[in-house]
Amino acid sequence: MTWADFWALTATLNGRATEANCHRLAKRLSRRPLPDITAFAEHHAEALYRLDQEQFGSLPVIGMTTETGGPFPQSGDSFLYARCAVVAAGRQTWENALADPAEFAPYTSLDYDGERLLYIPDEAYELATGKEWHRGTRYCYESFSNKEGWPHLRT
Numbered sequence: 001m002t003w004a005d006f007w008a009l010t011a012t013l014n015g016r017a018t019e020a021n022c023h024r025l026a027k028r029l030s031r032r033p034l035p036d037i038t039a040f041a042e043h044h045a046e047a048l049y050r051l052d053q054e055q056f057g058s059l060p061v062i063g064m065t066t067e068t069g070g071p072f073p074q075s076g077d078s079f080l081y082a083r084c085a086v087v088a089a090g091r092q093t094w095e096n097a098l099a100d101p102a103e104f105a106p107y108t109s110l111d112y113d114g115e116r117l118l119y120i121p122d123e124a125y126e127l128a129t130g131k132e133w134h135r136g137t138r139y140c141y142e143s144f145s146n147k148e149g150w151p152h153l154r155t
Contacts, residue, residue: 001039005045007091009040017088017114024150026120028121030127037128041137044087048141049092051083053149055101075106082107083141084114088119 029040057079060071074082085107086097097104097141106112118141125133144150 001036001043003043005036006040006043011063013088013090013117015089015093016112017084017117019116022116022120023123026123026127029120029124034125034128037121037124038135040124041135042139044117045137045139045141047087048080048083049139049146050088050098050149051094051104052079052141052143052146054151055149056097056104057143057150059105059108061103062106064110071106078104078108079143080141081113081115084117085112086114087115088117106144111131153154 009025009029013021020033029037057074059074061074061078064072066072084103086104089107093103097107107114121135122133125131125135128145139145144153147153
């Protein structure tokens with residue numbers, strides 16, 4: 001599977017990682033050969049990993065403030081879900097966000113929740129095989145795992 005194939009499949013989401021959109025994508029993916037499901041998972045993890053950078057993770061949550069009125073920081077989970085929302089929005093949005101943190105910022109809003117995107121490869125595999133998928137990917141998409149993106153966290 002090429003990046004073009006990955007983004008073409010992601011376009012099934014119509015820009016949002018809703019339950020219905022994600023299920024539709026998982027069904028479409030489940031009809032493809034198992035190596036495509038694995039390749040989709042790899043591209044998916046890498047796309048999230050590449051967004052795992054301090055310049056994005058340090059942006060405040062839009063529409064929220066601390067008790068003192070200051071910017072409300074993203075948690076590790078909210079940052080992951082914001083990255084998922086960017087990927088769900090499609091290739092152009094993802095590329096724009098990588099080039100400019102201002103393009104990423106709107107996805108920190110509580111109006112965007114891309115969490116459901118995380119489960120698409122697992123759902124597709126289960127639909128295709130009837131079995132649960134215990135998989136790993138080359139890239140870890142958990143927040144703060146991209147050491148190059150978080151220079152001060154390097155050990």
